[in-house]
Amino acid sequence: MKKLPTRVKYWRIGEPMVWLSGAALTTTLLTAIVLLIVIMVNGLGVFWPSDIQLLELKDGSRIAGTLTRTEPTADKSGLRRQYKIANRDLYGLDFRWIDEAQIAHEEIPANMLTLERMEYGDFYGTLKSLGHAGQQDPATFAQLESALAVVKADLDGLKELEEKLTAASYRMEKLRLKTLKLDYNKAPADNPERLEIESEKEQIKAEFADLLEVQLSRTAKVREATAVFVSGDGREKEVVLADIVRAYTPNQMSVTEKILFYAGKLVELFIGEPRESNTEGGLFPAIFGTVMLIFVMSLFSFPLGVIAAIYLREYAKEGLLVRIVRIAVNNLAGIPSIVYGIFGLGFFIYGIGHSIDTLFFPERLPTPTFGTGGLLWASLTLALLTVPVVIVSTEEALGAIPREMREGSYALGSTKFQTLVRILLPMASPGIMTGLILAMARAAGEVAPLMITGVVKLAPALPIDGNFPFLHLDRKFMHLGFHIYDIGFQSPNVEAAKPMVFVTTLLLVLIVLVMSSVAIRLRNKMKKRYTFGTF
Amino acid sequence: MAKLEIENPIVQVNNLKFYYPGNARALHGIDIAFPEKQVTALIGPSGCGKSTLLRCFNRMNDLIDGCRVEGDVIIDGENIYNRNTDIIELRRKVGMVFQKSNPFPKSIYENVIYGLRIAGEKDRSLLDERVETSLKGAALWDEVKERLHESALGLSGGQMQRLCIARAIAVNPKVILMDEPCSALDPKSTARVEDLIGELREDFTIIIVTHNMQQAARVSDNTAFLFEGNLIEYGLTDQLFVKPRNKQTEDYITGRFG
Ligand SMILES: Nc1ncnc2c1ncn2[C@@H]1O[C@H](COP(=O)(O)OP(=O)(O)OP(=O)(O)O)[C@@H](O)[C@H]1O
Ligand SMILES: [Mg+2]
Numbered sequence: 001m002k003k004l005p006t007r008v009k010y011w012r013i014g015e016p017m018v019w020l021s022g023a024a025l026t027t028t029l030l031t032a033i034v035l036l037i038v039i040m041v042n043g044l045g046v047f048w049p050s051d052i053q054l055l056e057l058k059d060g061s062r063i064a065g066t067l068t069r070t071e072p073t074a075d076k077s078g079l080r081r082q083y084k085i086a087n088r089d090l091y092g093l094d095f096r097w098i099d100e101a102q103i104a105h106e107e108i109p110a111n112m113l114t115l116e117r118m119e120y121g122d123f124y125g126t127l128k129s130l131g132h133a134g135q136q137d138p139a140t141f142a143q144l145e146s147a148l149a150v151v152k153a154d155l156d157g158l159k160e161l162e163e164k165l166t167a168a169s170y171r172m173e174k175l176r177l178k179t180l181k182l183d184y185n186k187a188p189a190d191n192p193e194r195l196e197i198e199s200e201k202e203q204i205k206a207e208f209a210d211l212l213e214v215q216l217s218r219t220a221k222v223r224e225a226t227a228v229f230v231s232g233d234g235r236e237k238e239v240v241l242a243d244i245v246r247a248y249t250p251n252q253m254s255v256t257e258k259i260l261f262y263a264g265k266l267v268e269l270f271i272g273e274p275r276e277s278n279t280e281g282g283l284f285p286a287i288f289g290t291v292m293l294i295f296v297m298s299l300f301s302f303p304l305g306v307i308a309a310i311y312l313r314e315y316a317k318e319g320l321l322v323r324i325v326r327i328a329v330n331n332l333a334g335i336p337s338i339v340y341g342i343f344g345l346g347f348f349i350y351g352i353g354h355s356i357d358t359l360f361f362p363e364r365l366p367t368p369t370f371g372t373g374g375l376l377w378a379s380l381t382l383a384l385l386t387v388p389v390v391i392v393s394t395e396e397a398l399g400a401i402p403r404e405m406r407e408g409s410y411a412l413g414s415t416k417f418q419t420l421v422r423i424l425l426p427m428a429s430p431g432i433m434t435g436l437i438l439a440m441a442r443a444a445g446e447v448a449p450l451m452i453t454g455v456v457k458l459a460p461a462l463p464i465d466g467n468f469p470f471l472h473l474d475r476k477f478m479h480l481g482f483h484i485y486d487i488g489f490q491s492p493n494v495e496a497a498k499p500m501v502f503v504t505t506l507l508l509v510l511i512v513l514v515m516s517s518v519a520i521r522l523r524n525k526m527k528k529r530y531t532f533g534t535f
Numbered sequence: 536m537a538k539l540e541i542e543n544p545i546v547q548v549n550n551l552k553f554y555y556p557g558n559a560r561a562l563h564g565i566d567i568a569f570p571e572k573q574v575t576a577l578i579g580p581s582g583c584g585k586s587t588l589l590r591c592f593n594r595m596n597d598l599i600d601g602c603r604v605e606g607d608v609i610i611d612g613e614n615i616y617n618r619n620t621d622i623i624e625l626r627r628k629v630g631m632v633f634q635k636s637n638p639f640p641k642s643i644y645e646n647v648i649y650g651l652r653i654a655g656e657k658d659r660s661l662l663d664e665r666v667e668t669s670l671k672g673a674a675l676w677d678e679v680k681e682r683l684h685e686s687a688l689g690l691s692g693g694q695m696q697r698l699c700i701a702r703a704i705a706v707n708p709k710v711i712l713m714d715e716p717c718s719a720l721d722p723k724s725t726a727r728v729e730d731l732i733g734e735l736r737e738d739f740t741i742i743i744v745t746h747n748m749q750q751a752a753r754v755s756d757n758t759a760f761l762f763e764g765n766l767i768e769y770g771l772t773d774q775l776f777v778k779p780r781n782k783q784t785e786d787y788i789t790g791r792f793g
Contacts, residue, residue, distance in 0.1 A: 402637070412703070529640065529686070
């Protein structure tokens with residue numbers, strides 16, 4: 001045999017191609033991993049209770065804060081540090097840059113505490129005194145904690161009251177709509193139903209007034225308890241205890257305590273309500289809205305896509321028309337998602353929604369019921385957006401089934417439909433699932449079309465609650481993707497909102513991951529059942 | 536052309552012409568009749584139209600868009616190319632076993648009763664009984680009786696082919712069409728399937744396409760030789776292989792061409 005020159009051999013084995021494809025894969029993977037790492041590094045650290053440092057600067061001023069970043073100064077002569085100094089109500093700013101050269105002395109005093117407040121963000125400082133209605137007495141952190149516990153119990157009681165009030169106003173709203181209907185039907189003033197409604201209204205009004213009075217007096221009483229804190233630079237600040245969400249002394253906490261604290265914050269993130277124009281607190285409504293949106297979207301796009309694909313692949317005669325339809329479906333994926341949003345607004349909301357309103361709720365007009373953005377319309381819009389993915393993958397899955405399978409089934413005297421249901425669909429199910437997974441991931445990441453079809457910054461109520469009919473698809477909803485946009489770019493205090501942006505992103509990625517892995521598990525199960533072993 | 540005189544044929548073909556889409560004629564007017572409860576082999580070089588002819592008998596060619604059939608195929612006294620033929624009924628009467636075994640991705644049990652299930656049979660005891668008789672009929676029962684509810688895809692190639700035969704006989708057809716049923720099997724499995732065909736001829740009419748002359752000689756009662764869409768010679772297997780009347784037949788079976 002003739003010996004080949006190495007160069008020729010090198011090409012024949014195809015080593016350059018191996019390297020090229022390997023490099024392409026690595027690049028893709030690396031980008032994805034780097035992105036994930038950035039999100040994780042920034043997102044995971046947010047809830048870690050870092051130490052509060054007390055700095056004395058060379059000009060004599062004192063600052064308390066947590067270190068967030070260190071970088072070289074502009075003239076590269078030294079380093080400068082960014083501190084979160086909190087106390088927005090005192091300083092107006094949450095963050096401050098300090099040159100290391102200016103620092104005269106730094107320490108980590110044990111008595112420094114962090115307050116998480118309902119308003120103005122965190123407070124860093126020391127406790128001076130606890131008080132009640134103007135009278136203040138010096139107190140310890142333990143005393144503060146027990147006082148906070150008392151206040152918390154009171155607030156919980158108030159929450160029950162609040163719920164009663166909400167229920168009352170919900171009932172009131174129902175009655176108002178009934179009256180509207182009667183008005184619309186031109187019912188006379190002495191209509192018995194109308195009278196009944198009126199008396200009921202009076203009753204609720206009285207109930208409401210009583211409740212409100214109790215609530216007001218009790219709130220006022222709870223808000224009497226205050227405490228005075230001293231900031232790092234020696235300024236005093238009186239804080240109403242009811243406004244304090246949480247108080248802790250990070251400098252005294254052990255690592256285990258910090259981990260427990262971290263876990264607690266995570267739980268709050270998952271089940272809590274947002275605070276401070278969404279930059280603090282939990283994300284529950286947004287998580288719920290996102291999951292619900294994807295779920296309802298799948299409910300529409302999955303059957304629609306599968307049935308359309310079945311028609312295209314199994315029933316339609318292969319010809320020019322089918323080819324054009326197929327190309328059109330593939331190209332739908334290239335339309336900017338905002339266009340889908342506009343379509344949803346025009347077709348679903350103004351078209352169908354408005355028609356529903358004129359047909360079923362004419363008495364409420366011009367206030368729209370379905371003729372405005374809502375979960376249903378957003379889901380439908382997303383379904384439209386993702387249906388091509390489902391169609392393409394279903395078609396491919398059906399096409400990949402060997403002809404012998406169909407023939408085997410037909411040869412035993414089965415009809416086309418029986419073959420489809422008993423043989424083809426089960427065998428195509430893994431492929432269909434793949435399409436659904438892709439569709440869900442795509443839908444989870446969409447924000448633009450939602451912004452005009454029903455997503456809001458802060459939804460007053462969840463789409464599911466205890467009031468009949470329990471599922472309110474007409475309601476507006478919150479969404480993690482929109483949340484990111486909103487707090488990241490629309491909030492008044494972007495720097496303070498930044499951690500939440502990363503946390504929300506991380507959460508969104510997590511949700512997609514969880515949903516996809518469930519679907520992938522399902523798919524693998526199907527695959528095991530319906531694919532061929534090797535002969 | 537040599538013609539075999541057959542009394543009471545179960546399948547009678549008169550002047551059958553078949554056109555694939557684009558007017559490509561694959562069969563040029565075939566006249567042939569198949570006797571009941573015998574094995575008839577169709578032989579001929581590749582592309583001569585054996586499969587096409589076979590698939591005319593259960594109208595499997597209907598799956599091809601734009602094909603055309605002329606002539607009559609009379610099965611059990613009825614012309615199956617009549618306008619009002621019930622294809623479902625026909626395919627139950629004329630079963631088929633394919634070249635590549637094609638068990639469904641279901642359990643062995645479900646595979647066997649597939650034909651009954653789609654016909655709406657629900658009686659559990661009847662289904663159980665039919666599974667047993669069919670698998671016994673296909674000489675597979677002893678090998679799979681312990682794992683009837685496991686996936687059929689776990690069987691060996693030969694077992695799968697016998698499962699397909701069991702599946703075909705479970706609906707009690709009159710005729711079983713076999714298109715090169717052993718071409719993907721090893722000699723041992725082939726021998727088993729051949730034995731099986733010998734047993735099946737007690738109850739069924741079998742039409743088998745094969746490329747293997749020895750196989751045709753071993754299993755069949757009659758043999759038809761096709762060439763380029765024409766029936767060249769048709770006769771008792773013993774005579775056709777020993778003393779072919781046609782030169783082309785002789786050339787083919789002695790391996791001089793094809
Ligand atoms: N779907 C089809 N469309 C068009 N022409 C076809 C089609 N199937 C078969 N043919 C043609 O019809 C002729 C007969 O084919 P057929 O499959 O019946 O041959 P065969 O005798 O079974 O061959 P083999 O022994 O290789 O299976 C061949 O010329 C083939 O090219
Ligand atoms: Mg063939």
